[in-house]
Amino acid sequence: DGGITQSPKYLFRKEGQNVTLSCEQNLNHDAMYWYRQDPGQGLRLIYYSQIVNDFQKGDIAEGYSVSREKKESFPLTVTSAQKNPTAFYLCASTQRASGGTGELFFGEGSRLTVL
Amino acid sequence: SQQGEEDPQALSIQEGENATMNCSYKTSINNLQWYRQNSGRGLVHLILIRSNEREKHSGRLRVTLDTSKKSSSLLITASRAADTASYFCATDIRSGSRLTFGEGTQLTVNP
Numbered sequence: 518d519g520g521i522t523q524s525p526k527y528l529f530r531k532e533g534q535n536v537t538l539s540c541e542q543n544l545n546h547d548a549m550y551w552y553r554q555d556p557g558q559g560l561r562l563i564y565y566s567q568i569v570n571d572f573q574k575g576d577i578a579e580g581y582s583v584s585r586e587k588k589e590s591f592p593l594t595v596t597s598a599q600k601n602p603t604a605f606y607l608c609a610s611t612q613r614a615s616g617g618t619g620e621l622f623f624g625e626g627s628r629l630t631v632l
Numbered sequence: 633s634q635q636g637e638e639d640p641q642a643l644s645i646q647e648g649e650n651a652t653m654n655c656s657y658k659t660s661i662n663n664l665q666w667y668r669q670n671s672g673r674g675l676v677h678l679i680l681i682r683s684n685e686r687e688k689h690s691g692r693l694r695v696t697l698d699t700s701k702k703s704s705s706l707l708i709t710a711s712r713a714a715d716t717a718s719y720f721c722a723t724d725i726r727s728g729s730r731l732t733f734g735e736g737t738q739l740t741v742n743p
Contacts, residue, residue, distance in 0.1 A: 521674075548729070550730065550731075552733070557738075558735055558736075559720060559733040559734050559735040559736050560675075560720070560733040561733075562730060562731075562732070565729075565730055567729060575730070605672075607674055607675065609675075613729075616662060616682075617662025617663050617682075617724045618662070618663070618724040618729055618730060618731050619680070620665065620677040620680055621665075621667075621675070621677060621722075621731060622677070623674035623675045623676070624674050625673060625674045626672070626673065626674050628672075
């Protein structure tokens, strides 16, 4: 079945370590997004990519990095420079179309805890 | 500040009652979307309404959009316990190619 797969579902990190969250989609979507969600709050955009080999910073990009070497993959690295990385991370994708951003398809999320 | 803001933050109703959630936003939009999130899960798309539309229906869901007031509402009729979730509005602003989410309404439907 088509969809978005995020891994791992749960991740524990020691302070000072970099970690990479995986996001893979088989929907043939051009655009992919990473959002961060803190308890009881909405989603904040970290990075997004409209096309392979190109990506843009969102509202809270500091301390994060991404790559988009393949259409189906958009991994997110949480670096040691991110001061408060404990959060729920959500990856999403959509097909590019004229007239605005369409429906986003989300993965099931990755919960990162810093020990 | 957030482009979209939901009201109320939390809503508790009995099964069978209707639930109404509101969303306000600040800048001109291409479209506005509503999503649902069960606890600890990813978001699921419910409805997309374009800026030139005033109302859309999908099953027990009814969404309205008032661009003059920069606001939208989501009505869930005949609610069920399974509707218990967080509901988010998201706006696609004219100058961007991304969705900006509000902070959500936590809906609890009591059996």
